[in-house]
Each structure stands twice: as C-alpha cells, then as structure tokens.
Amino acid sequence: MLQLKVGTTGVRGKVDQGLDLGLVVDLVGAFATWIDGGPVLVARDTRPSSTMLEHALLSALSAAGCEVLNAGICPTAVAQAEASRLSAAGAISVTASHNDASWNGLKLFGAGGRVLNSAEGGEILDLWHQGEYRRARFDKLGAIHDVEDVVDHYLDFLLQLVRREDIARAGLRVVVDACNGAGAMVLPELCRRLGVELIPISCEPTGQFPHAPDPTASNLGQVAAIMQPVKAAVGFGLSSDCERVSMVTDRGVPLGTPATLPLAVQSELSSRDAGQTVVASIASDSRVDQVAARHGASVVRSGVGIQAVMELVSLEHAALGGEGSGGVALSSIHLAFDGLAVMVRLLEQVALHGSSDELAQSLPQIHLRAVEVPSAVGAGYAAVARLREQAMRAECTVTDLDGIRVDLEHGWYYARVSHTEPVVRIICEEQSAERADERIQQLRREVHAAVQE
Amino acid sequence: MPGLRLKISVSGVRGVVGETLSPALLTRFAEAFGTYVGPGRVLVGRDTRQSGPMVSHAVMAGLLSTGCVPVDLGVVPIPALMLRCNGRSDVCGGVAVTASHNPAEWNALKLLSGQGLFLNQLQARALLDIYHQGTFRRVPGAEVLVPEYDDGAVEHHLDAVLSQVDLSAIRRARLRVAVDCVNGAGAEATPQLLSRLSCQVSRLGCQPSGHFHRPPEPLPEHLTSLREMVLADEAQVGFAQDADADRLALVDNTGRALDGDVMLALLVDLVLRRQKGPVVVNLSTSSLVDWVAQRHGVELIRTPVGEANVVEAILAHDAVVGGESSGGLIFPAIHTCRDSFIGIALVLEYLARRELTLAELVDGQPRREMIKEKLPISSSLARVLLVRLRDLFAHEKVDLRDGIKVQFDDSWVQVRASNTEPVVRVLVEAGDLARARALRDQVHEVVQQVQREAG
Numbered sequence: 040m041l042q043l044k045v046g047t048t049g050v051r052g053k054v055d056q057g058l059d060l061g062l063v064v065d066l067v068g069a070f071a072t073w074i075d076g077g078p079v080l081v082a083r084d085t086r087p088s089s090t091m092l093e094h095a096l097l098s099a100l101s102a103a104g105c106e107v108l109n110a111g112i113c114p115t116a117v118a119q120a121e122a123s124r125l126s127a128a129g130a131i132s133v134t135a136s137h138n139d140a141s142w143n144g145l146k147l148f149g150a151g152g153r154v155l156n157s158a159e160g161g162e163i164l165d166l167w168h169q170g171e172y173r174r175a176r177f178d179k180l181g182a183i184h185d186v187e188d189v190v191d192h193y194l195d196f197l198l199q200l201v202r203r204e205d206i207a208r209a210g211l212r213v214v215v216d217a218c219n220g221a222g223a224m225v226l227p228e229l230c231r232r233l234g235v236e237l238i239p240i241s242c243e244p245t246g247q248f249p250h251a252p253d254p255t256a257s258n259l260g261q262v263a264a265i266m267q268p269v270k271a272a273v274g275f276g277l278s279s280d281c282e283r284v285s286m287v288t289d290r291g292v293p294l295g296t297p298a299t300l301p302l303a304v305q306s307e308l309s310s311r312d313a314g315q316t317v318v319a320s321i322a323s324d325s326r327v328d329q330v331a332a333r334h335g336a337s338v339v340r341s342g343v344g345i346q347a348v349m350e351l352v353s354l355e356h357a358a359l360g361g362e363g364s365g366g367v368a369l370s371s372i373h374l375a376f377d378g379l380a381v382m383v384r385l386l387e388q389v390a391l392h393g394s395s396d397e398l399a400q401s402l403p404q405i406h407l408r409a410v411e412v413p414s415a416v417g418a419g420y421a422a423v424a425r426l427r428e429q430a431m432r433a434e435c436t437v438t439d440l441d442g443i444r445v446d447l448e449h450g451w452y453y454a455r456v457s458h459t460e461p462v463v464r465i466i467c468e469e470q471s472a473e474r475a476d477e478r479i480q481q482l483r484r485e486v487h488a489a490v491q492e
Numbered sequence: 493m494p495g496l497r498l499k500i501s502v503s504g505v506r507g508v509v510g511e512t513l514s515p516a517l518l519t520r521f522a523e524a525f526g527t528y529v530g531p532g533r534v535l536v537g538r539d540t541r542q543s544g545p546m547v548s549h550a551v552m553a554g555l556l557s558t559g560c561v562p563v564d565l566g567v568v569p570i571p572a573l574m575l576r577c578n579g580r581s582d583v584c585g586g587v588a589v590t591a592s593h594n595p596a597e598w599n600a601l602k603l604l605s606g607q608g609l610f611l612n613q614l615q616a617r618a619l620l621d622i623y624h625q626g627t628f629r630r631v632p633g634a635e636v637l638v639p640e641y642d643d644g645a646v647e648h649h650l651d652a653v654l655s656q657v658d659l660s661a662i663r664r665a666r667l668r669v670a671v672d673c674v675n676g677a678g679a680e681a682t683p684q685l686l687s688r689l690s691c692q693v694s695r696l697g698c699q700p701s702g703h704f705h706r707p708p709e710p711l712p713e714h715l716t717s718l719r720e721m722v723l724a725d726e727a728q729v730g731f732a733q734d735a736d737a738d739r740l741a742l743v744d745n746t747g748r749a750l751d752g753d754v755m756l757a758l759l760v761d762l763v764l765r766r767q768k769g770p771v772v773v774n775l776s777t778s779s780l781v782d783w784v785a786q787r788h789g790v791e792l793i794r795t796p797v798g799e800a801n802v803v804e805a806i807l808a809h810d811a812v813v814g815g816e817s818s819g820g821l822i823f824p825a826i827h828t829c830r831d832s833f834i835g836i837a838l839v840l841e842y843l844a845r846r847e848l849t850l851a852e853l854v855d856g857q858p859r860r861e862m863i864k865e866k867l868p869i870s871s872s873l874a875r876v877l878l879v880r881l882r883d884l885f886a887h888e889k890v891d892l893r894d895g896i897k898v899q900f901d902d903s904w905v906q907v908r909a910s911n912t913e914p915v916v917r918v919l920v921e922a923g924d925l926a927r928a929r930a931l932r933d934q935v936h937e938v939v940q941q942v943q944r945e946a947g
Contacts, residue, residue, distance in 0.1 A: 053632075053633065054630075054631075054632060054633030054636065055630040055631060055632045055633065056630075059557075059630075060516075060519040060520075060523065060553055060554060060557055061516050061519065061520060064514075064515040064516045064519060064550070065516060068515075068516075086633065086634075087633065087634060087635070087636040087637070087638070088556075088633040088634075088636040090556065090636070090638060090639060091552075091553050091556035091557055091636050092553070094549040094550070094552040094553035094556065094639075095515070095519060095549070095550065095553035097545070097546075097549040098515040098518070098519070098546050098547070098548075098549035098550035098553065099515045099550075101545060101546040101549070102509075102510075102514060102515045102546050139634075140633055140634035141632050141633040141634050142633060143633055174510045174511070174514070175510055176509070176510040176597070177508075177509035177510055177541070177542055177543045177596060177597040177599075178542055178596070178597075179510075180509070180510075180542060180543055180546050181546075183545055183549075
C-alpha cells in the first residue's frame with residue numbers, strides 16, 4: 040500500500056512506497072519558488088534515508104537558485120534557531136520525527152525558521168500542484184555551504200534563557216534515551232554546559248533505532264529500568280528530531296508523552312502572573328486545564344499538529360502551547376516544538392523543587408487511554424464520520440476542530456485520521472481506570488468495524 | 493527543433509541546466525542506472541562546471557534510492573574516474589558528470605560499467621528501456637546505505653601514467669612546458685603530473701573553477717592564449733585539455749596548434765617506438781596513421797566513429813594504441829579510455845631525449861590535405877545520397893561500415909549521416925589540395941542532384 044501524507048507543513052511517507060525522489064524534488068522546487076530563491080537552511084535527522092533525501096534537497100534547492108546552508112545532522116528546533124540566527128529565507132528539516140526508520144519526510148519552515156501557517160503551507164501546495172518551479176541558469180545556481188558550530192550556536196542561545204546556575208548547583212544525574220537520533224549531537228555538550236551528569240542511552244547519531252523513535256511510556260523501558268539502580272534524578276526520552284520529549288521519574292515511572300504539556304505548563308507558569316494563556320490541542324487531556332487553573336491561566340484549544348498549535352500561540356500571545364504527543368513550544372525560548380528546551384525547563388523544576396517523583400505526583404490523576412486502528416485513508420475518514428453521527432444522535436458535545444472531540448459528562452474522547460500515518464487515532468479520558476478501559480475498547484471495536492466495511 | 497536542448501541516448505543524458513536538465517530528470521536517470529548496475533558501489537566523479545554539485549547530488553540521491561552506495565570522487569579527470577572503476581574490484585558502475593567539450597551551460601551524465609568502460613550499445617539500450625519503463629528498484633527506508641568518499645583516484649591515475657615512462661630521463665631534462673586546463677577537471681591533476689616530472693610550467697586555466705576562459709573543446713582555433721604563452725615563455729610544448737581532461741591538444745615549440753590528425757599520428761608513433769602492436773583508429777582518421785603503422789610494420793584496424801567502437805576493437809585485437817582525431821589517445825596498457833595525461837607523458841618522454849624539437853617531429857610527417865564539411869540535408873535524403881554514392885563508386889574500394897568511405901590510391905572520401913543533426917559530414921583527404929577539392933566537388937554534385945530530384 041502506498042503510504043504518503045502531504046500537508047501544509049511538508050510531507051511524510053514510506054521511503055520505498057510513496058515518498059519518491061521525484062515528489063521530493065518537486066515539492067522542494069515549489070518551496071524554493073515560494074521563498075523566491077532565498078537562502079535555505081537544511082538539516083536532517085540520523086535515519087539512513089535522510090542522507091539520500093538531503094542530497095535530493097541540495098540538488099533541488101541549488102537548481103532553483105537557493106543558496107543552501109547545510110547544517111547536517113541536528114534536531115529540527117536547532118535548525119529553526121540556526122535559520123533564525125542566519126536570517127535564512129526558509130528551512131527544511133529532513134525527518135519523519137516519531138515514525139519508524141522505514142519512514143521519512145520533510146518539515147518546511149518559513150523565514151528565520153518560523154513554523155508556516157496553514158495559508159502559507161497552502162500556497163506552497165498550490166505551487167506544487169501547478170508543477171512549474173523556479174529554475175536558475177547554470178551560472179546562478181545556489182551555492183552549497185556547510186554551516187559549522189550549529190550546536191554551539193544553539194546552546195549559546197538556549198542557555199542564556201534558562202537558570203543554568205540553579206541546575207548546576209543541584210548536581211543532577213540524568214538518563215536520556217535519544218533513540219540514536221539527532222539529539223545525540225546535542226545532549227553530551229548540553230549536559231556538560233549545564234553541569235549535569237548524563238547517563239546516555241542510545242545516544243549515538245547512528246540512526247539505528249532500537250525502538251520506534253517516539254518517547255511513549257512503552258518505548259522508554261530501558262530508561263525506566265535503570266533509574267533506581269543508577270540513582271538518577273530524572274530521565275527523558277526524545278523523538279528522532281527531538282520534537283517530542285517525555286519524562287521518567289527517579290522511581291522509574293515513565294510518565295508518557297501526554298504528561299509533558301501539563302508538566303511544562305506548571306514550569307512555565309509557576310513564576311509568572313495569573314492571566315496567561317495556554318494553547319492545547321483538542322486531543323490533550325484535562326490535566327492541562329487543571330494545572331492552568333492552579334496558576335490562574337486560561338486554556339485555548341487548537342486543532343492537532345504543530346501548525347494548528349503555533350497559529351493560536353501567536354494569535355493569543357500564549358506562554359506556551361503543545362499537545363499530548365509530547366510536542367511543546369515555550370514562548371520564553373522560541374516558537375518551536377523543542378524537546379531539548381522543554382527538557383531543560385523540567386531540569387530547572389527538578390533542581391528547584393526536589394525530586395522528579397514529587398513533580399509527577401503534583402499532576403492531577405487522570406485515566407487516559409489511546410489506541411491506533413490501522414485503516415486505508417478513505418475508510419478512516421468514514422469511520423470518524425460514523426462516530427460523529429453516533430455522538431450527535433446521543434446529543435453529546437461534538438467539536439469538529441480536527442477529527443472529532445466528544446465531551447461527555449465525566450470524560451471525553453477524540454478520534455482522528457492521522458496526519459502522518461494510515462491509522463485512526465483514538466484517545467479517551469474517564470474518571471476511573473475501568474471506565475477508561477471500557478470506553479477505549481468500545482471505540483476501538485466501532486472504528487475497527489467501520490474501517491473493515 | 494529550436495529550444496529543445498536535451499538528448500537522452502545510448503551515450504547518456506545531456507541537457508542545458510536551468511532548461512531541461514532538472515533534478516527530477518537526473519534523479520530518475522540515476523535511479524534507472526542504479527537499478528541496472530546495482531546494487532553495489534557506483535563511483536561518481538565530475539568536471540568543474542558550476543552545475544556539477546547540483547547534478548552530482550541528484551545522482552547520489554537516485555543511486556541511494558536503488559540500494560547502491562555512491563562513492564563520491566568529487567572533481568576528477570574522467571580518465572582517472574574510469575581507471576578507478578576498473579581498478580576497484582568492489583565497484584559495479586560509474587557516473588561521469590560532465591558535458592566534456594560542450595559549453596558551460598550544458599551538463600551530462602555519462603555511464604560506465606564496473607570495468608570503467610562506457611556502456612556499449614546493448615547495455616545502454618537495456619538502461620534506456622528501464623528508464624522509459626519508469627519502475628526502479630527501491631529499498632526500504634531502514635536499508636538505505638551510506639555514501640562513501642574516495643580521494644585516491646587522481647594519485648592512482650598519476651602513478652599509473654608515471655609508471656609507463658622514463659621518469660628520471662624526463663626529470664633530468666627539466667623541460668619547459670605550457671599548459672591550458674580550461675579551469676576544468678585537469679586543473680589540479682595536470683600541474684601535479686608536470687611537477688612530479690620536474691617540468692617548468694607556465695599555467696593557464698589551472699583553477700578548478702569551471703569558468704571556461706575559452707570554448708572547452710581544444711580545437712586549434714581555441715588555443716590562441718596557449719600559443720602566445722608557448723612563444724612568450726619559450727616552452728618546448730604546450731598542452732591543452734577539454735573540461736573533463738580526456739582530450740588533449742598540442743602546441744609545438746613554434747606556437748603552432750597541431751591539427752587533431754597530425755597529433756594522433758604523432759602520439760601513435762611515440763607509442764609504437766616503445767612497443768610494436770596493432771593500432772585502432774576510426775574510418776575518418778587521416779592516412780597519416782597508415783603511414784606510421786607501415787613504418788613500424790604493424791597492423792592498422794579501422795572502426796566506425798565513436799570511442800566505444802574504437803575501444804571495442806582495441807580489446808578484440810589486443811591493440812597497443814588507438815584513438816580518434818578529436819583528441820583522444822587511448823593507451824590500453826593503463827586503461828582503454830581517452831586519456832590526455834598519458835599523451836602528455838609520452839610527449840615529454842620524447843622531448844627529454846632531445847633528438848628533434850616537436851616542430852621538427854611534426855614536419856617529418858608527409859603532408860596531407862584534408863577537407864571537413866557539414867552539409868545540411870534531411871535524414872531521409874541522406875539515405876538516398878548514400879545509395880547514390882555507392883552506385884557512383886561501385887567499382888572503387890568501398891567501405892560501408894560508417895556511411896560510405898571510398899579509398900583511392902592516394903586519397904579517400906567519406907560521407908556519413910550525423911546521428912544528432914540533419915546533416916551529412918563529408919571528409920576528403922588527398923596529397924594535394926586540388927585533388928581533395930575535386931573529390932569534394934564530386935560529392936557536392938551528387939548532393940545537389942539528390943536535392944533537385946526531391947524538389
């Protein structure tokens with residue numbers, strides 16, 4: 040089956056079944072046309088196919104007359120920061136983020152590494168559909184340069200915005216699983232400069248992923264297992280391009296990606312006045328609302344994905360925004376889903392307020408369940424539409440922002456066709472574990488049956 | 493067909509950057525090639541053209557997609573790339589990113605077998621078939637391999653060239669030479685060769701910048717600056733290359749740029765002085781080579797025009813030397829490809845003996861007059877023309893392997909249709925100009941007759 044998702048933030052697909060080079064060079068041609076031949080920063084994660092796509096990008100950008108600033112392997116948010124420092128007209132990160140190694144993709148960014156809004160992304164897709172791209176004469180081709188010291192520049196930028204003395208004074212020992220992704224390029228130096236002792240797991244930039252590069256609780260078993268034996272203060276897991284991050288407590292409990300946003304809300308708002316705004320996607324759980332309420336902040340719900348979140352963060356001048364997948368942007372740092380920046384903020388919290396276990400305990404207790412049901416593309420949309428009809432008939436509150444969110448008296452559920460994979464994602468929250476289990480099973484059965492038809 | 497500047501053929505793909513030679517087309521062609529030769533290592537080398545990196549990156553992406561490992565040689569003389577393909581046992585093919593003697597806005601992919609030879613007709617047709625079918629081998633994302641780099645090709649090649657000549661004799665002679673590498677792929681390697689031979693070198697175009705200060709084809713009329721430099725610096729010889737450094741041209745010590753046929757005969761002579769054996773040239777090459785072969789008592793084999801044809805015959809007849817008058821000396825003891833470097837070394841070895849100057853050596857050749865013309869004619873009329881000429885010369889010695897070539901006692905005429913343009917090429921050679929013109933006029937008459945009949 041062809042597995043390809045083209046959207047207004049870029050493209051993602053299976054490398055041998057959908058993401059062909061012709062498509063990639065055409066999309067990059069459209070992007071180069073959109074930024075009118077300005078300089079473009081290019082970065083990649085560590086997966087084996089990223090080098091292949093990087094070569095295709097360099098060719099396509101050069102052919103379009105764009106100067107190429109090649110940052111090599113680095114996290115997406117680091118590339119965004121470097122694009123900002125160099126005032127690049129655009130940036131492209133070659134990564135499939137949390138997808139496994141058979142996938143890859145491109146994340147497209149605007150001037151200074153800014154996340155594109157959906158209208159801008161739509162303009163690029165229009166150019167792509169029109170199929171006529173900018174072409175430079177042989178003597179006006181874009182020059183290709185390597186950018187040096189990208190990580191140092193990023194650390195200079197990040198570390199002036201955090202409480203590094205507080206962190207250093209605490210003498211923390213930290214376990215991090217980078218899944219052999221782009222984070223491996225940054226973590227050792229980041230920890231050295233923070234005065235933190237790093238216990239690295241899968242922290243070589245080899246692209247050999249020991250597990251799916253998504254820091255879900257189930258993928259962080261290795262971190263969880265060694266927390267107590269090595270007496271680490273806190274643990275983290277990162278996605279292949281460090282967009283997503285999640286925390287593991289000193290007692291070896293992985294909190295999962297949905298806990299990242301509420302933890303970040305707590306850390307960002309603890310030293311700020313009331314009246315702040317937080318953006319959370321409609322698929323994130325009620326802990327965000329509860330933690331925000333503790334700090335007198337309001338929550339605005341967005342659609343799913345970095346673009347939807349970031350549009351509202353800008354519009355609402357929010358302190359932060361994020362989603363249950365573990366992607367969080369902190370306005371105090373920069374407008375990027377930056378797992379490394381979030382990790383440093385959580386280190387501040389651990390340093391200032393005691394143990395990571397206490398930090399986790401301070402979050403409200405909820406009962407959240409999530410499943411994925413494989414589906415062909417058309418079938419997925421039909422299944423979600425059917426859930427919507429049922430909810431409407433039952434006179435529940437239905438929000439159509441992105442997929443459907445159905446709010447119930449003591450909980451909610453959410454179903455959506457994935458933006459990046461051929462699956463329907465379902466999430467539900469209930470007041471008890473039993474009811475959450477029951478609800479998710481029921482939803483899974485219904486979607487599965489609908490997809491089969 | 494004005495405006496269409498793209499050619500996909502058995503010799504690869506060639507086009508104009510910014511018009512036809514797009515990254516999408518290049519990756520697709522590289523995917524077809526990777527599907528055909530791979531999976532395995534494929535050497536990728538380029539000349540210095542400004543579009544070289546753009547083209548090379550597209551090729552590397554396409555090769556990776558088919559499970560091949562592209563090995564990037566960077567800027568490299570094409571003979572060094574070809575020798576490297578042949579010398580490495582772990583290589584299944586090669587891609588030369590060069591438009592050779594074409595102007596700077598052009599670029600091209602030339603495709604090599606694992607033995608470092610240009611694909612022959614059969615191989616190239618199979619590749620084109622795969623390209624046109626458009627279904628290529630694709631490896632899963634996790635199995636895409638890592639590109640490699642190889643910076644040893646130039647040294648490998650120079651070592652091979654130097655091992656063929658009398659090093660100490662050349663070094664002792666401290667020869668004074670001028671060189672024009674047209675800022676092409678030979679721009680660094682050629683001065684290296686000359687410095688290893690202790691020459692005193694006057695340099696032109698020795699920056700690998702791809703800025704061609706003259707048309708890259710090393711024709712006598714393009715070598716004014718080199719001729720002036722030879723005279724000004726009192727050099728004993730001037731060497732000129734094309735952009736990928738496979739072709740050579742010579743300027744003698746009197747500042748004369750030698751005609752390609754004169755140079756080829758001279759180089760063949762230098763090889764045969766060292767070793768006797770068969771010689772291969774094409775049917776359009778001057779009879780000066782026959783004169784050389786006869787003096788050395790060796791067999792001369794002629795083939796249709798085209799490097800692939802000459803190479804094939806060299807291998808089949810175990811020849812010691814071959815080439816074409818366009819400037820390509822092929823010296824199979826190193827590798828069966830056009831190689832300007834061995835040509836340079838052989839000339840220097842001769843000059844080191846201080847018997848004759850280069851001009852004296854050239855003047856020792858018999859004088860031949862050649863006329864080379866292109867006549868516009870549609871390709872269907874060209875066929876009629878060839879049949880008419882065959883009838884006209886039915887009682888003469890006729891060779892029909894490449895158009896028609898008629899051999900008289902002291903002269904010959906060849907008429908062949910071009911593969912790329914609606915023209916016929918007419919070549920005439922005779923001992924004096926009057927005879928050459930008479931033969932040329934005879935062909936013109938038939939051409940006019942054929943065109944008159946067609947209305």
